[in-house]
Amino acid sequence: MEFIPPIASRDTVELIVMSTSTVKEYQQEAINQAIAELKKRNISQEEIESTSTQLKKEYEEYLEQEKIKKAAEDYDTVDKVLMVLFWYKSILSDWSLKEEGYFIKAESRMKCISIGVALYSLFIIYGYLSIK
Secondary structure (H helix, E strand, O other), rough: OOOOHHHHHHHHHHHHHHHHHOOOOOHHHHHHHHHHHHHHOOOOOHHHHHHHHHHHHHHHHHHHHEEEEEHOOOOHHHHHHHHHHHHHOOOOOOOOOOOOOHHHHHHHHHHHHHHHHHHHHHHHHHHHHHOO
């Protein structure tokens, strides 16, 4: 089976990733061709394992950095003002922010919605009292 780009034309790191992957990530034929190509290039099993371990470590570090960035991310001022004014629209979306790791955003969202509800309530009460 031919793949695009051909397995033989790919760099060694990509072949190592392919050869250590599962059939959920790559087709079995692609995995087999990657292993065969690594053998042609005289890449030892130790090199494959060490490179694979290093790549996994780098990927885990990358995921940790992304997790830290997500946890510290917040809405900008304009978004917060719009969320306060249009809280009735904001309340219908973004319920999964905490599960996705956006802890500050989730807290800010709840505060803005609460402020919006309070402001609207005050306007309604003021209007009701001013009529009497």
